[in-house]
Amino acid sequence: MSDPSASHLYTLSGEPAPPSPVLVVAVDGWVDAGMAGSTALTGLLESVETRLYATFDGEQLIDQRARRPRLLIANGMNEGLTWPEPTIRVGVDRLGSGIALLSGPEPDFGWRGFAAAVTEVALGMGSRLMVGLGGFPAAAPHTRPIRLASTATTPELASQIGFISGAIEVPAGIEAVLELELAKAGIPAIGLWARVPHYVAAMPFPAAAVALLDALASLSGLVIDSDVLAEAAEAARSKVDELIGQSSEHLAMVRQLERGIDELEGEPSAGLDDMRAISGDEIAAELERYLRGESGDPGAPGGPE
Numbered sequence: 001m002s003d004p005s006a007s008h009l010y011t012l013s014g015e016p017a018p019p020s021p022v023l024v025v026a027v028d029g030w031v032d033a034g035m036a037g038s039t040a041l042t043g044l045l046e047s048v049e050t051r052l053y054a055t056f057d058g059e060q061l062i063d064q065r066a067r068r069p070r071l072l073i074a075n076g077m078n079e080g081l082t083w084p085e086p087t088i089r090v091g092v093d094r095l096g097s098g099i100a101l102l103s104g105p106e107p108d109f110g111w112r113g114f115a116a117a118v119t120e121v122a123l124g125m126g127s128r129l130m131v132g133l134g135g136f137p138a139a140a141p142h143t144r145p146i147r148l149a150s151t152a153t154t155p156e157l158a159s160q161i162g163f164i165s166g167a168i169e170v171p172a173g174i175e176a177v178l179e180l181e182l183a184k185a186g187i188p189a190i191g192l193w194a195r196v197p198h199y200v201a202a203m204p205f206p207a208a209a210v211a212l213l214d215a216l217a218s219l220s221g222l223v224i225d226s227d228v229l230a231e232a233a234e235a236a237r238s239k240v241d242e243l244i245g246q247s248s249e250h251l252a253m254v255r256q257l258e259r260g261i262d263e264l265e266g267e268p269s270a271g272l273d274d275m276r277a278i279s280g281d282e283i284a285a286e287l288e289r290y291l292r293g294e295s296g297d298p299g300a301p302g303g304p305e
Contacts (some may be wrong), residue, residue: 006116009060013052017125018090018098022220023118023187025132027086029106030173034196034205036135039229040212041103047225048099050089054121058085061107061114086114088121093223100125106174114174115181123185130182130189131216132175135208138195141257142240146211151176152190153183161192161215192216197257200240207233 026041058064062084072079086104093099100122107114122130132151140147152158179189192215194208210229217224244250 009117021098021100033135033201036194036208037133039209050091054088056086063108132191135194137198137201
């Protein structure tokens, strides 16, 4: 049964819904280490031609002093405002399978009403699955494949991706609220979370986005092209390798993280047993300076000429 209080929170564009779309959720405002979810969303928008399907009322959902509208000024003239508001765009992959992308700012207010509104729109489209995308900082090295963890509404979905065993209570984002609301309406839902190396969590790390898109394709059957992102991921890894290779302490930290992952996965670990690890915060700060070209080394990429 639809929630009568939800329909006033959205406006449909009148565009037809694609066939049985997968609803992909990647909103701004909650944890997204390595820009994993937002980069994956950009990759989807670049590979799938989409059209606007639904717009949610930012006037009721968004704190507009915290996230102000954007003003376009051209030659001194006020040319109009772009208001922050969640939207759903729809399209199909190259085989004709439907996809719907929920993006934009995470609501500041009315989470229950927003979740009810999204659920109403999803039911109206005939959505068959919801998949959330994001990333969190983890004690993982950039030299190993990105592993994922899931939050899901069925054990079967969780087991397809993997999960963190045991029980833990953490602050929730709107994606978690949507998982539960959609599941109550009969739409299975899962959040995909990339475990991003903590020392690159504050900068774009495309390998995490590639892992999310590959898992989305595996779960949903959608055909998703991640080749361009894979090239960017390799370039980013090379930059990180270059910086870490300049410091025995940074290298020691990465080797220790590699040993931890190898032992967890039952694989042999190797190298530098007696070298001490250092804080990921320190290497993260150096990486940020390096990638901004502030290393002070004239020969460094991006450094002064």
